[in-house]
Amino acid sequence: MALLDTVLRAAARRYRLPAGGIDSVRRQADSHAARLAAVIEQAREDRARGQTPTASAGHAFVEALAAMIRDAMRPEAGDPVFQAMALRHRHAPVREYASLSAHAARDRRQVRAAVNALAHPARLESVQAGPQREALARLHAAASSQSWRELDEALRSLEARQHADGTPFAHSLARLLESAALLRLERLAALERDDRVHRYQALRDLRGPRSGSSAAAEQGYASQQRGRAVEAQAAQALGALARRLDEQAGGAGVFRVATSLLVSPAIAGSAARAKTEWDAVLLRRAHADGEGPVWDVCLLVEAKASIDAATTDLPRLLRGLRLLAQAGADAIYPFESREGRVCLRGASLRKLSADEPVLARSVLYCCDASAEPPRLLGAASRMQLLSAPASLAFADALENGGQTDLRMLEPVWHALLESPQWGAVLHQYPMLRQARELAVHIDDLKAAIARVAETGHGSC
Secondary structure (H helix, E strand, C coil), X not given: CHHHHHHHHHCCCCCCCCCCCHHHHHHCCCCHHHHHHHHHHHHHHHHHCCCCCXXXXXXXXXXXXXXXXXHHCCCCCCCHHHHHHHHHHHCHHHHHHHHHHHCHHHHHHHHHHHHHHHHCHHHHCCCCCCHHHHHHHHHHHHHHCCCHHHHHHHHHHHHHHHHHHCCCCHHHHHHHHCCHHHHHHHHHHHHCCCHHHXXXXXXXXXXXXXXXXXXXXHHHHHXXXXXXXXXXXXXXXXXXXXXXXXXXXXXXXXXXXXXXXXXXXXXXXXXXXXXXXXXXXXXXXXXXXCCEEEEEEEEXXXXXXXXXXXXXXXXXXXXXXXXXXXXXXXXEEEEEECCEXXXXXXXXXXXXXXXXXXXXXXXXEEECCCCCCCCCCCHHHHHHXXXXXXXXXXXXXXXXXXXXXXXXXXXXXXXXXXXXXXXXXXCHHHHHHHHHHHEEEHHHHHHHHHHHHHHCCCCC
16 A cells, blocks of 8 residues: 555654664763663674674673662662662561562451451441440451551450350451461561661652552553543544545545454464554455455554653564464454454464564554653663662662672673573663654654645555
8 A cells, every 4th residue: 555655654753763873872872871771782783793792891881880870879869769679678677568568458458358257337237235346346447447456456355255255256356366468467567667668668659659549540540541542642643544545445444443452362372471452453444254344454553652651562562463473364353442343364464574674564653742852771671770689789888888899780791691581671772763763743643644645645
């Protein structure tokens, strides 16, 4: 389809990185993180040519990493997330608190459910007024207020009453008293009185609302609304393109847009960590079988509220393309979408590829964010570098006022070059470049469609 190719070529790419590869990275290396990105990209290119990165490159890497750690540890203007990590690495009580906190929500639900089975207000209506009913009410109030020490005391008071007067729920009381979930919550409450844990909590709070809080829920809702708005804009732009293609094809209904397209489970292949839902897809009718029209995929579109989100998403998108390409050439697959079921030809899906030339003609990231200077070292890569054990040990030595020998950071350099677990960091600049090559501002896509329609260039 010449018109579609013309639109994709005509759309301005305001997010594209400057030409020049590693030289461009070096010119923009005006921060420790950017310098790290430049060294990492040079190392990747050396390895791609079959060469071993030089000792001077390794020294430049550890120097830049050390400087980035020092910046992150600055008391006032540093990185609170990394400082919290360093505090956790340094102090066993903070590590224990962080570990227990990870399961605290589940533990709270388990304990509250057990307490409700004994002392829910609706159950207390059938209990005769008196000391036992009052003790059960205290038990429920302690669980509701998450006062785990008071809850333990209320349980022991009920257990003592059981021996004195007998109760119909002695087994439930004993099981709750011995509950591992309650013991963990009590230990968590005790750890919260530690000054180092207070500092850890304060640092964690600086990164945003705590998980499970009403503020976090509101933030999540706002983010969802923002994402849906971008998806709607992208679908509208794609709909305008479909109408223009229909005009070129000389009839209506040849092209259509499907949104929230779910990959058919009938496609053989692993869906692990692969994209299995596509925000918007431009389809062309191939033919009709006994059950309705069958469609070919022309363009896959993912909508992102930020351009950085596209870079983070790209590995998952590429795995999603490889999954689709596993389709059988002669098969027809049912895909569910917001508009209903659509049947896609396997032969069309098999043409999809993660290879860059094919990718550029079949995938778009649509975004409505402004084109700000790129962050050359991605957030995920930066955090993996900072959270390496050697980096945390360096931060610990820095915080304790000890000697911070740069050789402490050499294990990170060696892991980057040798460990598959560091592959995403080593290849992070090519992924950044590729994601931005695929990205287009929604206004620029609309403008390209309108411009091609006015000039009449391209035909199906």
